[in-house]
Amino acid sequence: MAEKRLLLLTTGGTIASEASDSGLVPRESGQSLVQRLEKLPYDIDVKDILQLDSSNIQPEEWQLIATEIYDNMDKYDGIVLSHGTDTMSYTASMLSFMIQNVKVPVVLTGSQVPINVVLSDAPDNLRLAFVAAATCEPAIYLAFDRKVMLGCRTVKVRTINFDAFESVNLPPIATVTSDGLVFNKTISLPKRNKKCQLKTNLETQVSLVKLFPGFDPNLLFAMVDAGCKGIVIEAYGLGGMNYIRRNLVAAIGKLIDQGIPVITSSQCLYERSDLTRYEVGRLALLEGAISAHDMTSESAITKLMWGLGQGMDVHQIARLFETDLVGEVTLE
Numbered sequence: 001m002a003e004k005r006l007l008l009l010t011t012g013g014t015i016a017s018e019a020s021d022s023g024l025v026p027r028e029s030g031q032s033l034v035q036r037l038e039k040l041p042y043d044i045d046v047k048d049i050l051q052l053d054s055s056n057i058q059p060e061e062w063q064l065i066a067t068e069i070y071d072n073m074d075k076y077d078g079i080v081l082s083h084g085t086d087t088m089s090y091t092a093s094m095l096s097f098m099i100q101n102v103k104v105p106v107v108l109t110g111s112q113v114p115i116n117v118v119l120s121d122a123p124d125n126l127r128l129a130f131v132a133a134a135t136c137e138p139a140i141y142l143a144f145d146r147k148v149m150l151g152c153r154t155v156k157v158r159t160i161n162f163d164a165f166e167s168v169n170l171p172p173i174a175t176v177t178s179d180g181l182v183f184n185k186t187i188s189l190p191k192r193n194k195k196c197q198l199k200t201n202l203e204t205q206v207s208l209v210k211l212f213p214g215f216d217p218n219l220l221f222a223m224v225d226a227g228c229k230g231i232v233i234e235a236y237g238l239g240g241m242n243y244i245r246r247n248l249v250a251a252i253g254k255l256i257d258q259g260i261p262v263i264t265s266s267q268c269l270y271e272r273s274d275l276t277r278y279e280v281g282r283l284a285l286l287e288g289a290i291s292a293h294d295m296t297s298e299s300a301i302t303k304l305m306w307g308l309g310q311g312m313d314v315h316q317i318a319r320l321f322e323t324d325l326v327g328e329v330t331l332e
Contacts (some may be wrong), residue, residue, distance in 0.1 A: 003043045004077040004134040008034060009068055011050040011057065013084025015111040015122045024114065026051045026084075033082065036115050037123055040130055045076070054084025054110075057091060059305070063200040065091065066098040070198040073103040078133030082126070085110045085156055085164055088142060092151025093299040094202075096140040096326040097306040101196040105136040108151060109143045112162055121145065121162045131181055136173065139189055140326070146176035150189070152299045152328040155269065168269055169294040169330060190327050203229050203308030208301045210234045210267060211241055217251035224260055230304045230317070231255070232263040234297055256288030261308075261317040265292035265300050290318045292329070299328045 010016060012026030016033060030046035049068055050061060069079055083091055092108050099106075109129035111122035129143040140151040142165060149167035158164045167173075174183045205227045209220070211234060220231060233252075235241045241264070243249040252262045292300040300321075307320045324331055 003041060005043045005045070005075070006078050006080060006130060006133050007072055007076045008044060008046045008080045008082065008130075009065070009072075010046070010048045010082045011054075011061070011065065011084070012052040013054050013082060013088075013110045014113065015082050015084075015109075015115055015126070016051070017053075017114045018116060024053075026053060028115065030082065033115055033122075033126060037127060040127065042130060042134055044130070047072075052084070054087040054091075057084065057087050059094075059202050059204050062091060062094045062098065063202070066095055066198060066200050069095065069102070069106055070099055070196075073196070076104060078105045078107070078130075078136075080126070080129045080133050081106065081108045082129075083108050083110050085112065085144075089151075089154045089156055089165070089296070089298045090302060092140055092142045092154055093296070093328070094302040094306065096152040096299075096328065097303055098200050099140070099196065099198060100326055101192045101194050102138050102140060103196050104138050105133045105141060106139070107132045107136070107141045107143050107148070112160065112164055128176060128181075132174070135181060137189055138192060141173065147172040148174040148181070150327050152326055153296065155296050155298060157269070166269075168296050170327070190324060199306070199310060201309035201311075202305045204305065206230045206232070206301060206305055206308065208232045208234070208297060211236060211248070215246065215248065217246055217248045220248075220251055220255060220262075224255065224258065228260070230261045230263070230308055232265060232292070232297065232300045232304060234267045235264045236267060252289050256314060259314050261304065261314045262289055263292050263300055263304055263317075263321060264289045265295060265297055288314075288318075290321050292321065293331060295329045303328065 010030035016026045016028040017024040018027045107129040109125045113120040115122035132148045142154045144165045153170045241248045
């Protein structure tokens, strides 16, 4: 059997960083990353497209990365994207929406420690990413610490430990055991029933707000006055929010009437939001609040940016959030 042809796209991040007087700075090339691994049973090409700490990865970089992936899909059996960990889940979610029905596995990975450190987690993560890119079904994934996860379900939950990412409300697609890469056969990815298209238009004027006791709803109107086109609110528990004194519920209704979509998710990392359960949620639902269900905040905000970028109005955004595009949400 012919070797799988894989492409490594590099963007910088801790995995490629070296010590400097100002701290860790991404400097290592993709070729250097590959050379630090023992020989892999794949034909690997390398392309360095960025050299950034992931804190500096923004919508313009997402568009560049998505275009590189799209332009190279037909040339390779799989693509690995090395990336800093801090915003990797945002990138994985956005790529999932920008390149729906992707033709090959695209696997993001990085590390908590630079690859040039003796006890770095980078070699294992990079090897796992190459194996996943060669064996998984086409989709956008994140490979880290012996787990392969659907990209749009991932969240970074630790700053130092090697087990930095978790797959929220969906088990990992595959895990590494003594038997190799073992796939979870209970998980069914969305069917690829349409042609792959690159859709990179985004609306960047959005906001993600974490609700806290005493939050002043007038701040939402100030955001809109400053140009904000959509808001994701991390509400309490199943989606509850205050309406006594500081009437956030009424504010949401006014924003919806102005054509500003307001998405409500939960501050709880696991399980879903459900605006139908309590009065504080039902009132928001009646005002037009849009539920994120069990989506991560990273996935909700990128989906909102992408939907608005496609020219969707508030009603179309509401329908979008009732649609599972790439496995990002569980709808009951």
